[in-house]
Amino acid sequence: MAPTLQHTVSPFLEPGPRTKPNSLAVLQLSRDNFVPVYLQEASGEHDGYVEGAVINTRYGSFPHSTLLNVPWGSQVRASKVDTGSRGRKRKRQLDEEAGCETSEPIEDENEKGNSNGADKEHGDGDEAKQLVTDASGFIHVLPPTPEIWTTSLPHRTQVVYTPDASYILHRIRARPGSTLIEAGAGSGSFTHASARAVYNGSPVEGKRQGRVFSFEFHEERYHKMKKELSDHGLDGVVTLTHRDVYAGGFLVGGKSPEADAVFLDLPAPWEALPLLSRQRPQLKEGEVGEAGAKPWVSPLHPKKSVLLCTFSPCIEQVTRTVSALRHLGWVDIEMVEIANRKLHTARDRVGLYLPVDRGVNNSAKDVEEAITKLTEIEERFRENARPKQSADGTEPAKQESKAATNGKTPMNGAALKYPWLDGRLVTRGEPEIKTHTSYLVFAVLPMVWTEEDEAVAMAKYPLGRERFVVSVMGKASMKEERREAMQQKQGNRKSRRKDRDEKLAEVEG
Structure with a gap:
């Protein structure tokens, strides 16, 4: 289990030019094989390896010291590692009855060398071990990104893959400074992508910070997701809450997130939609309202239109979701299905x-x-x-070529x-295409247009008192205006021609 790390800036948001200790890196073993690793500095023996922390792959062993302080994207060769005392323990058996020890040699507990002369090579442990490159293979060190993390993360639920996530963030207009609500964090694939989309730099006084308010119902997934966000340094951008949004809603600490974008990855999104409203939802049949209920607090931004996307694998879910959206006043409702297709480029070798x-x-x-x-x-x-034997009975020589x-x-x-x-x-194109992951339903909830907003708009853009509108101006005045414009244009042309002739006369004279 990786240790909990504290970062001032997440490596997903600002990785920097080189790898750093106590930070996350992704090792690319092959085209589609990625391994996330928390890099550690060499501080003595680790798990029996005298080189410190070592990651073992099918392409060889790679000490963390060879992966630190290298530019992102570097190719790192495997190294020959010394196992040291790994797997060997001090053996001492006393025969209490006989009063003697066994004849096996006893090793010192502080001894880190082995029979190949590692003690001479390391001395007292102050000098660093000189690593030797192995010919077993190599890997590439990549910075953590939401796209790479999606391919390497531990799957706890269905994952929103990069083609869907990129299209969703584009359609709901998630940009630096936006506030996004996500219900159904799951494995955290979309959470990382949305955190990068809304991130707008370090906190500045008076500047609205991009935030992601994520909700997860499953307690075990919530705790795992909470630890991952802390390890990745995304606590300042993502706020994760353990809650059933069907009953508890989307408020955080009793306050409104004032979200302008919403993403619902829920089995029944139509049950959560009434709580994503600017007005108190109507009671269902059989429900009784509480006397003296608290004032309704909307989780949506009061002065902006809100864009929503739901992620549903079944068309029956889409039908009920669209029906609820229409009933609640959402507009521009549209369903989209993403079919991702990869194109492979290669040489057409013939011979x-x-x-x-x-x-x-x-x-x-x-x-x-x-x-x-x-x-x-x-x-x-x-x-x-030809005959197999010559006239003298000897076999002809074979052609060496x-x-x-x-x-x-x-x-x-x-x-x-x-x-x-x-x-x-x-x-x-790839022979097999994944034709379906889920159906994406998009909708827009317009902002509430009040009488104050109407008065401000009328003062800024008055109606009925325009001077240069076709319906107000007569044909004669329009012709006169065009005639004046043409005369002014011709006058400018004559003046430019006159200035040019004067300059030419001065040069010739």
Whole structure:
């Protein structure tokens, strides 16, 4: 379990140019294999490794000291590590009855070396171990981003993947300084993406800070998510609350978040929509209101239009959600489905003498190669038609060239080419497409237009007293205005021509 870390600025928001100790980094093992790691400084033996903290992968071992203070995106080679006393414990057995010890050698508890001379190499432990590069492989060190975190996070629920998250944040206009409500934090994929979208720098007095108010009903997921946000340094941007929003609503500490964007990833979003209103929701049939109820506090921004998105996997959920939105006064309701498709770019390699690689078209790439292959086949046919033994009874010598090439004639000069530069560049779509993750329903709740707002608008944009409106101006006045404009334009042209002629006369004179 990673230790709880305190960050002034989250590495998801401002990672900096290089890796830092006590911070999160993501190790890329392959194209789609990412491992999140909290980098630690080497401070003596750790888990039996004298190099300190070490991460072991299928491509080798990587001490944290080789991953620290390197530029993001660096390629790091594996290192040969010394296991030290890992897995070996001090063994001492006393035969109390015989009053003697066993004959096994007893090692000192402070001893960190092993039989290969590690003690001489480390001395008293003050000198750092000189790491030796291993030929097993390499990895890349990447900064933590919401996109990479989505591919490597521990899945506790269904995850909002990057294609959906990016489109949702665009449609609900989440930008620096926005306030966003998220119901159903789950595994935290969308939480990290929305935190980066609303982040607008360090707190400044008088400046509205971007905030994400996230709600999670499941207690175990809430505690895990709370710890992840603390470890990632997002406490200043994300406020996580353990609550059933169907019954408890969206207020935080009894105060309104004043949200201008809402994202609901709930199994029944239509039950939470009445609480996302600027007016007290109407009581359902059979419910009785409490006497002396508190004044209604809306979680939405009072002076802005609010944009909403719901994330539902079933069309039946969409139907009930749209019906509730229409009943509650939401407008511009639209359902969208995202179908993500990846395009793979590769070289279209063609040739008869290429190795049997995946994706290679084993046919002649040109006429010369086809003729060479036919000549080889005819020569092989004539060779097989010859008698197996000569006249003196001895077997003819085998051709060394064919024995060396296993019956294949190498292409002249082709071995000098790099295989990844040979062939045309071809782009193909992936064969299997994920056609459905969930249905996205978008809607807008306009701001309440009061009489005060109408008076302010009328004072700023008066109606009925405009001077330059087509309906007010007559045709004669419009023609006169155009005539004056044309005369002024011609006068300006004549004056410019006169100035030019005067300058030319001065130069010639």
